Each structure stands twice: as C-alpha cells, then as structure tokens.
Amino acid sequence: MDYQLDIDWKDFLQRYWQKRPVIIKRAFKNFHDPLSPDELAGLAMETEIDSRLVSHDEGRWQVSHGPFESFDHLGETNWSLLVQAVDHWHEPSAALLRPFRQLPDWRIDDLMISFAVPGGGVGPHLDQYDVFIIQGTGRRHWRVGDKGVFKQHCPHPDLLQIEPFDAIIDEEMEPGDVLYIPPGFPHEGYSLENALNYSVGFRAPSGRELVSGFADYVLAQELGSERYSDPGISLREDPAAVLPEEIDALRAMMTDLVQQPEQFNHWFGEFISQSRHELDLAPPEPPYQAGEIYDLLQQGDSLQRLGGLRVLKVGTEFFVNGEQIVTTHQAAVAALARDYQVAASQLGDALEDPSFLALLTALINSGYWYFKN
Template identity: 60%
Template sequence: MAYQLNLNWPEFLEKYWQKQPVVLKHAFVDFVDPITPDELAGLAMEPEVDSRIVSHVNGQWQAWNGPFEQFDNLGETNWSLLAQAVNHWHAPAAELVKPFQVLPQWRFDDLMISFSVPGGGVGPHIDQYDVFIIQGMGSRRWRVGDKLPMRQFCPHPALLHVDPFTPIIDEDLEPGDILYIPPGFPHDGFTHETAMNYSIGFRGPNGRDLISSFADYALENDLGGEHYSDPDLTCREHTGRVEAYELERLRGMMISMINDPEHFEKWFGSFITTPRHELDIAPEADDYTAQEIVDALKEGQVLTRLSGLRVLRVGDRFFINSECLETVDAQAADALCRYTVIGQQELGSALDNPAFAGELTALVNQGYWYFDE
C-alpha cells in the first residue's frame, strides 16, 4: 500500500532536524503494519538478513545474533527481535521508506523492524544517526533525554547502554505515531503490549570512516606517490625539531590528494553507494536483450529499482552499487538516480540510443532493475 505521511517537511527540517527530538502524533492515519510478526521471524531465519534478539530477564541483559532456527524458548515477556535492512527483502515494508524520500538518498541507511513482547526493549542507549521510529501494532512507552555528556557501558558484549537519564519526552506511542530522535539523544523504549516498530535511519559518515576509505582509494589508485621535498632547506641550530613550515608542507601533501575534485568525486561516489547490508539480487537475473527492454518500456511497462540499491549522482558522475556508470546519456542516467521507478516518460529519447539501451540492459541483467509483474 502507499503510505501518506502527514508532515510539513520544511517546518520539520527547520525546527527539529538534527536539533531536538519530537513526537509526531498521527503522522500516519489508519496505519497498517506492512509485515506480520511471523514474516519478520521468517526473515530472521535467513542467513543474509542481519538480525538479533535482545532479552532482559532478572536484571540480566542478553543478546544473540541470527540467523535463528526457532523462537519457542523465549517466553512471553521481556524480549525483542530486531532485523536490519528489511526494505531490502520485503517489498511491502519498503513502501514505508517512500514518504521519507524527500531527504537526500545518500543519507538514508535502512529500515530496521523490531517485534517486542511486553517488557521488551534494548535498554537506554544513544544512536549516532537520525531515526524516525514509527509505531505499528501494540503500544510502547518511549523516554528521550537531553543531549548531554553521558557515561556509556556494556551490560553485555553486544550492547552499549547509558546511565539513567531525566526524560524530556516521556510518552506512549500509538499506531501511526512517529518519534524522531536526532543523533546523540539518549532514549529507551519499553513495550506495554506486543508491538511492532519501524525505524527509518539516516546516517552520516564520521571522519574516521572517510579518512580510512579515502586511504584505501589512494592505495588502489596509486595516489600520493610524490615524496616530501625541501630544496629550500637551510642549516638550523636545533636539528631535533620539526619546524612548523615543515608540518604545514606535509599537511599540504595530504590535503592536495583530497582537494583533487576528480579523485574526490570518484572515491566518494564509490564509498557512499557501497551497501552496508546484503541486497536481494536474484542469483540468475533474466537475460534480456536491449530490444526487448526498449520495446517493453515503449509499450508502457516500467522498471523498478532493486530495493536498497544505492544509485547516486556525484557531480557529473553516476554511481551504482559502488561502481561508476560510464554513460552516453547523462540526462537518462540522472533519471536512474532520481526515480525508483522508470519508464519511457523518465528516459525519453535515450531509449532510441542503442548505446544507452545497452547500458540499461546490462543493469537489468545484473538484477539492479526489474520488470514488476
């Protein structure tokens, strides 16, 4: 089904985005869960799906990673089942992501879904990303604290918690309500009655990840091979000291690699379109010919992008699943980045270009786009 989000986006971005948490009451009217608990449990049995169970019994926190074989031994209280990137594997659940596509695609992470029984939760913690928590069936109480320095500790090797906090939000969510939490705000959810929650996360990379990834790119592309040089060297009294101008020259050598716009765009496009979770790519995609695809699109059929596939334009380059797309039609490639469903209207005259038709055919046969029958 198509979900209609009752939200004034400009007002929300100005007042709340990355500034303060907020409960958006009745954001989805007459909300219908896109997945059942049994379906979620079935996904958690698949090795390709990242899943875990968290329990809190007799004051002890426990956590297990999937895939799981059965759930009969968990009891009726005090545990939660969580599955990451469900939008990659379950088409109806992926529909929940669409109302949030007004935000930059490169910031979107995934749709995490949790099923929790009474007393279930993962404990008080801090996330370093923006998250919209949609309440489905059941009821959960959410407490959110202010963004203050807090001690973090591990009650279990797989869990990172924070100390108790004074809430600035303390509210029960009902189906269709949304709790938005910016990075750094402590929060804790407690289930009153068996509940489903849908967390739509937007993640920004940290500096460590950026530097590490660019270093790998520099090595792979043999960048920065020039050695430090100092033809202006003079005699000095203190030979055991590195001078400030030498540090600046060294820093400049490093920065010059990042400042190269061509390499920076190539690296970032590959980095940001690399998926963090497995994709549901068919092991043997249909072997279409270019003419078959062109004819189908001209007859009114449309191609749907594989859910979770990262397709982005960076500068004048186009990237799909960490690879740069060499294209003969930038306008059509831009449409591939802009729309998740494409047809003759979006691709226009590019369908009459055999070279672009060949590019599109290769993408379809890789399983990146498909005809939704």
C-alpha cells in the first residue's frame, strides 16, 4: 500500500524535531493496518525475530521474550506484544517507513509493531532516540512529559521505568494519528481497547559505539602502526611526570586517525549500513547466472529490495549491509540506493557492462534484491 503522510516537513523540523513532542491528528487519512494481530503473533513465534510480551497485574510486571509457542494463557487485559524490525519480515508493513524518508535513511532504524489489549503498555519510560508512533486499529491513551531528570527503577530486570511525571500531552489517539517523541521526553501509553501501534525508531549511535566501531576498523585495516616518538625530549625534575606536551602528542596520534576523511568515511559507511536486526535473507537456489538476470530485466521484470536492507551513500562511495559496492556506474548504484523497486530503465547502460552485471548478480544471489512476482 502507498501510505501518504500529511506532514509539513519544513515546519515540523523547525518547530518539533528534537525540540518537543507533538500529536499530529489524522496524519494518515483512512489508515489501513498492513497486518492483523494474528499475523503479528505469528511473527513472534519465529526464532529469528525479536519479540517480547509485557504484562502487569496490581503493580507486578512480567516480561517474557520470544519466540512464543502460544498466547492462549493470556487474559483480556493488561498485556502487550511487541515485535521488533517487522519491516525486515513483512513487506506490506515496510511500506509504513517510506513516508518518513524525508529524513535521511541512515537515521531511520526499524519498525516496531505492538498489539495491546485494554490496559496494555510498558509503563512510564524514556527513550534515547526519536520515535514516531502511528496509531492503527483501536484507541490508545498517551501521556508525554517535559524533558528533565527522572529517577529510574526496574520493576522487572528487563524493564526500565521512571517515576511518575506531569504530562504536557495527555490525549487519546485514533487510527491514523501520529505521536512524535524526541529523545529524553518521558512517556507512557495504555490501550483503551484492542489496538495496534507502529513505532518508527531512529538510529542515534553513542560516542561509545562510534569509538568502539572505529577501533575495530583500525585494527582490521592495520592502521595506526606509527609509534610514539620524542626526538625533542626534555629533562625534567620528576621522572614520574608525564608532561602536558607529551599528552598532547599522544592525543594527536589518536585524533589523526579519525581525521583521515577517506578512512573515516569508509569505516562509517560499513558501520552504519549494517542492520541491528536479522534480515530475512533467502539467497536464490540455484543461484542466478548473469545472463538470466539480464534477460529478466530486459523482459520487464523488476528488482525489489529486501526489507530492512540498508543501502547508503557516504561521500562518493555506496555501501550495503556493511560492505562497499565497488563500481564505476554511479548512477545505477544510486538507483539501487534510492529506489525500493528497480527496473532496467533505472540501471541504464550499466547492464551492458559485464562487470556491473556480475556485481548485480552477486547482490541478488546474496538475497539483497529479488525479482518481484
């Protein structure tokens, strides 16, 4: 389905993005759920898919993680099922992410879908990333507070909540409504009736993740092999002292690694194009031959990108799922990065180049793209 999101993006970015939360009523007009609660429950039974069940009874919270075998033991109130990265596994649901591509692809993470019965929710909490919450079937009551410092507590080892907060948003959401919550704003939502919610989460790497990821790259590429040297070393009264200029020189050795644009960009492309969740990879059997792919495209078949696959451009380089796409046909690769569905016309003359056709064949045989029936 082609979902149309009614948001004035320029106004939204100026007034709300990472500034304050907002409910946008009827942002999706005539909203239709891309899946049913039963289909969501079926996904939660799959081993490869991250899911959890959160319930509470008189202040006692319980959390269990999938895969689940049955939901027959659950009552009619106070529980919710949450399934992560549904866009990786359910193509109609993945379409919900596309209206948010006014924001850059590298920032969009995944689509989490939750089904909750009356009273179902995960309690008051904070997120450290931006999120758009789309209301599907049913109604849900949301409270959002102002940014501040909140005492945290763990009613369950797998559930981090915060103390009660004063609300600046206190409203019911109906199908097609969208709630945007920036990082650090406390919020809680409880279903008023059986309801589906769709959460578009955004990736926000921490400094720790960046340093750790870049350090791994430095080791793998054997960078930074130059050793510290001090031909101008000076005498000092205290042999135990490390002088400020020596600390500066050591820090410079480290920052010089980061300040190599070519290496940094290449690392970041590999790092940020990797998905944080499993992909529904299904390499074709038997693998395609290059000639078969050429013929299918020329006959009018189109290629569909795998749900959740991250295809990004950093500088002049393109990356897919942690690997660089090496080719001189920039326009053709740009089409693969830009468009979810690609036909021969978008790939142009690149299809006549055996080296590009071999590259495309390898990508398809990896399960990254497939021919849509």
